[in-house]
Amino acid sequence: MNNLLKPFVPPQRKKLDDALKPKLSIRKTDIPRFSTNGQTKLTVKRTIDLTNTPSFKSPENAKELCHLLYRKKSNKKNKSWGLDAYAVITSKKDVTFNFATHKKLFVKVYNSETGNFIAGLSIIDDCDENIAMYGNFEFQFSHYITSKEEIERAFEILNIKNKNGTKGPILEAQDDVINLETISPNLDSQELSDKEDIQIVKKIKTASSDISRQFVIPIKAGNKEEINNYNHVNPLPGKPLFNKDKIPNALVMNKENSYTDVDVVVDPLLSNVLRQHQREGVKFMYDCIMNVKSRDITGCLLADEMGLGKTLMSIALIWTLLKQSPHAKLHSSVLDNGAINKVLIVCPVSLINNWKLEFKKWLGTKVGVKVLNTKAGYNSAEKDKQDFQNFFNVQRVFQVVIISYEKVLSLKSIFEKADFKDKIDLLVCDEAHKLKNNSSKILQILKTVDFKKKIMLTGTPIQNDLQEFFTICDFLNPGFLGNLNQFKKNYIIPITKARNTESRFNKNILELGEQQSNELIQETSKFILRRTNDILNRFLPPKRDYIIFCKPTKHQIEITENILASCNIGSGSNSSASSLGLITLLKKICNTPKLLQTDSYYKSTLVSKNNSISISNNKSNEDSGKMRVLDNLLAQISSVTNDKIVIISNYTQTLDIIQDLLKYKHQMPFTRLDGATPAKLRPSIVKDFNTNQHIKCFLLSAKSGGMGLNLIGGNRLILFDNDWNPAIDQQAMGRVHRDGQKKECFIYRLVSTGMIDEKILQRQVTKINLSKKILNDDTDSNEEKIDKKQSKNDSDIFDTEDLKDLFTIKKGTRSNTHDLICDCNGDGKLPDADVDQDEDLSELDIFQNKFISGGQVEVVLEKMENQREKEKRKLMKQCFKGYSHFDLTFTNEHKMIDSILNNIDRKDISFVLEK
Structure with missing residues (x-):
């Protein structure tokens, strides 16, 4: 062709x-x-x-470049890598190091700013534990240089030239x-x-360099058995870090997409020490912040009660996400091999060191933890800002930064930057109930950031009302429950009406309130996990709770009656401010009348009217029933046992008086922690009490030091006074019965019989009941639960008449609280668990159906009053279920479990509830 x-x-x-x-x-x-x-x-x-x-080959015959961190040698306890350098790799070889294959690099090191030669040494790549020495310097590998911009800068600093004489990455042939x-x-x-x-x-x-570096299993060197169990190959992109089939009882996270997601397996170093409820907690938090549950949920509230290990669960999740991601990263760098890179933890200043120690306890040096706790003084705010900025700039050194809530205010300018939310991958707020106030400046600053992932930790998410609860939930997952007006309309108003004593006979209001309560529980359970510390019973020694009703002295009753008479209670002329001042005054009298000497309200308003009442008494243990009981408890415990004692009060002035009692009468060595104790001294004080057998007593202020402290050195705790907020008392009483406790624990709660102390105790149980209802943490079995008809009005039983009752003294009663529970003779037996049958209230519907005569109204009102009293008894019986009743006024025949109370002088104790 x-x-x-x-x-x-x-x-x-x-x-x-x-x-x-x-x-x-x-x-x-x-x-x-x-x-x-x-x-x-x-x-x-x-x-x-x-x-x-x-x-290519460079003029230095190098194959690659890498980045190193270095510092001068120092004997300081807390050292940081403050300098960085470029290193030209002359050769490398495979080595086996810490159960993983790494490269041993032979490098020439140059200063990253000047280009001056520093050292020639060998170093292990991608290993935070390997530190090379040269002269007076220490070196650590940071990362290989792979990005175009970084290569160009390195070549410019090191003065490496191309064939045509220009500097850049294209080298001479x-x-x-x-x-x-x-x-x-x-x-x-x-x-x-x-x-x-x-x-x-x-x-x-x-x-x-494109393959994710192998994670080094944190196993103690020399443990060949564990090495064999967990030894695994260098993970490839799209492969899990740990082989779940080779790890006994592996903790594997749930997947959002079972077809594409990679298995995320918790490090066996941590999963092996997690209890079952903690394993469930880690998975729950993971599901929330990784959108496994829902795309609308990006945060979770871990509302477990104290002692269940919220801190450990959080650390396990943080460590897992720092090292692993469910999404395959085919070209991830060394610094981007996890779902998160930077974590911000915000907590009370007293817990900062606790968090740091917990990271060190469980992970050693595997995670870099930065703490911002600069001392107050000249230029301290600027120092904090500089340290905070360095946390983001130095990628490999620190992954976690811990600050206090107050520090958020001083760092406001950094938080408000537009790109700040992209620098923090996870926010953790400990004791999150501090953010319950929507007008809080701290909360508003955190809200402006809009963090991608959030975890909030608190054992008391509901302290007073549902609006505070909404504030916390809306910060976690904005818009999930609607706005505040919608939440009020849908939940707060109907639930509050149903709890109002005036609506207790309106069936429509009660049914709507119950319906909305159940709906709220169902919605919030998607991102709130609540467990009670009852699940710890099989892990910890037994705990005995005692509510001891102490008979007030004649001096206490006399001064209280005189003050109430001077204030004209019931006349309606008292302002809210004076009423609050009077309530505080009555609480102090229950502790000891000596506290009136420094009370501002008493001195400014009432002192001229009460000259006939002497409040001075040289014997501080004789002017108060609670002081007398405390004196007897201390004498009996110190003489019969070798147990350590924790004494808690809401007033530092009360602690001063108790301190004198310990020092001069009982000569008992003690230590003390309150609001005036510097934060840096708190850890050493707690450690001394837990380890030093010479120290027998710990004085603690409930509000300033009741959070996060582990006082397992003591096993007998005395709560001297009550707080209106039950969360404060619950936290205080949870200091000794915690992980690590080896001895049986005894909790003594002192209450002045017939006085405002009992009213506070009764009010507390209603708030606790509200929290249990919304958080759905009732642990009773189905057989023990009261049916809905009986429990529908078990929340708010106090009305205006009860508020007036605060300012009355119940004389001649063994215990006003026990009077509301039952009429037993206090023989130590559990009271009858049967709840009184509801009276037929069909006639009460007459209010909703037609007009009634005056005679009919009188009958209905009488039935309503009777029903109200029955419901109060019913609630008290439910709240104190499981307590045995002991009347110590008349007999010594009935023995309690605690031998101390059996042998104590009973003349100042009227009644005891034991559980």
């Missing part, structure tokens, strides 16, 4: 992506001579294989190495046949 009749085929070739050209080079000898070998009538395709072409960019023009200039088709194909071969 005539060649002229054949169609013309122009020469064709496939070009490489421009982004790949600077990174590839080929040998001159590999470039073919582009001839057709006589096949001028055929289209010839030629393939140049660039897969195994050698990398040496020996038989040629840069790829010189190939393309040569191809264009070749005299090729029109029928030839040149095709350059790059076969993909993943570079080692």
Whole structure:
């Protein structure tokens, strides 16, 4: 066939992506001579294989560059890497280090700012534990230099030049190495046949720097059994870090997408020490913040009661997410191998050191923890800001920063930056009930950031009302429960109406309130996890709770009656401020009348009217019933046992009086922690009490030191006075019965019989009942639960008459609280669990159906009053279920479990409830 009749085929070739050209080079000898070998009538395709072409060689004969951190040698306890350097790798070899394959690099180190030579040394890559020494310096590997910008900067600093004399990543060709960019023009200039088709194909071969570095299992060196169990190969992209099939009882997180997500397995170092409820807690938090449950949920509230290990669960989750991600990262860098990189923990200042110690306890030096606790003084705010900025700038050194709630205010300018939310991947708020006030400046600053993932920890998410509860929930998951007006309309108003004593006989209001309560529980349970400390019973020694009703002295009753008479209670002329001042005054009298000497309300308003009442008494243990009981308890415990005692009060002035009692009468060595104790001294005070057998007593202020403290050195706790907020008392009483406790615990709660102390105790149980209802943490079995009809009005039983009752004294009663529970003789037996049958209230519907006569109203009102009293008794019986009743006024025959109370002088104790 005539060649002229054949169609013309122009020469064709496939070009490489421009982004790949600077990174590839080929040998001159590999470039073919582009001839057709006589096949001028055929289209010839030629393939140049660039897969195994050698990398460039620099003037230093280096194969790669890397980044190092270095510092001067120091004997300081807390050291940081303050300097960085570039290192030219001259050679490398495989080594086995800490059960994982790493490279041993031989490098020449240069200063990253000046380019001056520093050292020549060998170092292990990607290992935070390996520190190389040279002269007076310590070095640690940071990361390989792979990004274009960083390579250009390194070449500029190190003064490495190209063939044409310019600085940059394109190097001079040496020996038989040629840069790829010189190939393309040569191809264009070749005299090729029109029928030839040149095709350059790059076969993909993943570079080692593109593969996620192997995670080093934190196992003690030399433990061959564990090494064999958990030894695994270097994980490839898209592969799990741990092989769940080779880990006994592996803790594997749930997947959002079972087809594409990678298994996330909790490090066996932590999963092996987690109890079952803690394993469930870690999975629950993971599901919330990783959107496994719902795309609308990005935060969770861990509302477990004290002692269940909220801190450990949080650390396990943080460590897991720092090292692992459910999404495969095919080209992730060393610094981006987890779902999160930076974590911010905000907590009360008294707990900062606790968090730091917990990280060190469970993970050692595996995680870099930065603490911002600069001492107050000149330029302290600027120092905090600088340290906070350095936390973000230094990628590999610190992953977690811990600050106090107050520190958020001083760092406001940084929090308000537009890019701040992209720098923090996870926010953890401990004791999160501090954010319950929507007008809080701290809360508003945190709200402006809009963190991607949030965890809130508190054992008391509901302290007073549902609006505070909404504030916390809305911060966690904005808009999930609607706005505040919608929440009020849907939940607060109907639930509050149903709890109002005036609505207790309106069936429609009660049914709507119950319906909305159940709906709120169902919605919030998607991101709130609540467990009570009853699940710890099988892990901890037994705990005995005692409510001891102490008979007030004649002096206490006399001064209380005189003050109430002077204030004209019931006349309606008292303002809210004076009423609050009077309530505080009555609480102090229950502790000891000596506290009136420094009370501002008493001195400014009542002192001129009470000159006839002497409040001075040289014997502080004689003017108060509770002081007398405390005196007897201390004497009995110190003489019969070797147990340590924790004494808690809401007033530091009360602690002063107790301190004198310990020092001068009982001569008992003690230590003390209150609001005036510096934060830096608190850990040592707690440690001394727990470890020093010479210290027998710990004086603690409930509000300033009741959170997060572990006082397992003591096993007898005395709560001297009550607080209106039950959460404060619950936290205080949870200081000794915690993980690590080895001895049986005894909790003594002192209450002044018939006085305001009992009213506070009764009011507390209603708030606790509200919290249990909304958080759905009732642990009773189905057989023990009261049916809905009986429990529908078990929340707010106090009305205006009860508020007036605060200012009355119940004389002649063994215990007003016991009077509300039952009328037993206090023989130590459990009271009858049967709840009184409801009276037939069908006649009460008459209010809703028609007009009634005056005679009928009188009958109905009488039935309503009777029903109200029965419901109060019912609630008290339910709240104090499980307590045995002991009347100590008349007999010593009935023995309690605690031998101390059996042998104590009972003349100042009227009644005891034991559980």
